[in-house]
Amino acid sequence: MVKExxxxxxxxxxxxxxxxxxxxREWAEKCDQWCSAHQSCNLEVIGHAVGAMGKIKEEIKE
Ligand SMILES: [Zn+2]
Structure with missing residues (x-):
């Protein structure tokens, strides 16, 4: 599921x-659908990602 x-x-x-x-959101939904269905990343989709900031944010909080 896509998180905001x-x-x-x-x-x-x-x-x-x-x-x-x-x-x-459009790209996040495509990524989420692809990842759920294929258990891998679609390079074409992840090329649009801006990073993994949610993870970075969690690390900062700890
Ligand atoms: Zn994904």
Whole structure:
């Protein structure tokens, strides 16, 4: 499932499977669907990712 995360006032969309973040919900949903169905990443989709900031954020919190 795609999660919405907020970092420094900006909303990003995170793939619930691989935890990559996207600036656009459309790409996050494509990634999430692909990851759920194939258990791997689609290079064409993850090329649109802006990073894995949700993970970085969690690390900062700890
Ligand atoms: Zn994914």
């Amino acid at each position: 995360i907020e970092i420094e006032g900006k909303i990003y969309y995170e793939c619930g499977v691989c935890s990559l973040d996207y600036a656009e």
